[in-house]
Amino acid sequence: MRIKKPFKKSGGFGPLFYLVAGLLVAAPLVVAGVAGYYLFLKDAHKPQVTLLPEAEAASLKRTFTVSAADEESGIRSLTVTVTQGQRRTDVLRRQYDPPRDKISERFNLEGSELRGGVFEMQVAAYDGSFANLGAGNAARVSRRMLLDMMPPSVKPLTPAHYVRQGGVGLVVYEVNKDATRSGVMVGDVLYPGYKQKSGQYVCLFAFPADMDADAFKPRLFVEDAAGNERAGFFVNMAIKRRFREERVDVSDEFLAARLPAFAGLFPETRDPVERFKKLESELRKQNDATLDALGKKSSPEQLWDGAFIYMPRSVVRGSFGADRTYTYKGQEIASERHMGIDLSSTPRAPVPAANNGRVVFAGPLGVYGNTVVIDHGMGLQSLYGNLSSLAVHTDDEVKKGDLVGATGTSGLAPGDQVHFAMYLHGRPVIPIEWWDAHWLEDNVTSKIKRYASGGDAPQQ
Ligand SMILES: [Zn+2]
Missing domain, CATH: 2.70.70.10 (Glucose Permease (Domain IIA))
Structure with missing residues (x-):
């Protein structure tokens, strides 16, 4: 059996050791300090800022997302201000201590006291550098937008809709202003409507085979460019089907x-x-x-x-x-x-x-x-x-x-x-409906002809 010899010089470290060890400990601190100093003084780059959605219109409830990034000294503060005439309101104000490389914030205009009409939205993000006498570099984004608080209205033109489980229904509807999204909502699925030359919309929607008849409550849905939404009721009869x-x-x-x-x-x-x-x-x-x-x-x-x-x-x-x-x-x-x-x-x-x-x-x-x-x-x-x-x-x-x-x-x-x-x-x-000339005529073709071909659609 061999016993390891104890390390002979364990009793004391020489002055050279302390010098080297001291340098090893101090060097990274010095490097970091110089780098930090360099960054604080020399970060001449503005942060990058994006504001989404790139909309020209907004409602009070529309959610905006502002993101900012600064790889050198980080983001120190962020403000979003809206101006309309003489009135100026901050809708978002954030400080980051310590500064952060990347931030993303969501906001809407509900607390802004804006009125319907044109306004200006300004985003300002400051980085953590000492540029501009310590204020940091600023990046600004400003956008003119229309505040539209009037939700669109949607009106069904087709009178009644009998839809069998697993089958399809068709509704023709009218919207009173330009819609960016519209159609029939079934559960959380939107079946989009298609605008016809006549100006009316035609929408095919499904009564899913695996949805309970009691749960099938299709609704019209419309959203305008400002993000205002409106739901609309239409008469719908759900017919249960037994599957084999x-x-x-x-x-x-x-x-x-x-x-x-x-x-x-x-x-x-x-x-x-x-x-x-x-x-x-x-x-x-x-x-x-x-x-x-x-x-x-x-x-x-x-x-x-x-x-x-x-x-x-x-x-x-x-x-x-x-x-x-x-x-x-x-x-x-x-x-x-x-x-x-x-x-x-x-x-x-x-x-x-x-x-x-x-x-x-x-x-x-x-x-x-x-x-x-x-x-x-x-x-x-x-x-x-x-x-x-x-x-x-x-x-x-x-x-x-x-x-x-x-x-x-x-x-x-x-x-x-x-x-x-x-x-x-x-x-x-279900394919059978589409094979059936009578079903197709009554539920699809004649409805499109009568309510979405323009000119003299009958009054309901
Ligand atoms: Zn099969």
């Missing part, structure tokens, strides 16, 4: 045939049934987010013309809104609400475009397999999934009846079929 229950048996053969297409996904999950469950839940969620984003690419113009068509000589294998349970050897393994209609014909049957529009997606889309999405305008889109081949490309213009592809088994299709679905602003709606 469907059971789909998942066999080992099915898993062996479908899972290889998803080989790169969820590598940590090996068990085929567990892999299927992951695809059904997690991948489906991602795919639906893609569809939601596609909804935002819809044309403001109506592109469809008359009733939509479906694949000829086909039978329905799965219905819209069905509460679908997947079973494996008698055990329930997954469930979903089936948001389309599965149509089957002969294998690889030609699938026609349901109506005129523009292709906004053509390619593989997860659980939906090879997929085409056609935009028909005003938020309305049709989807064709599980295809074996595609006959169109993104951005193609298509006419009703044009070939979009052939039925198939791609994705998680139970058999050779097309999964056909209709979406309104990225949310699934």
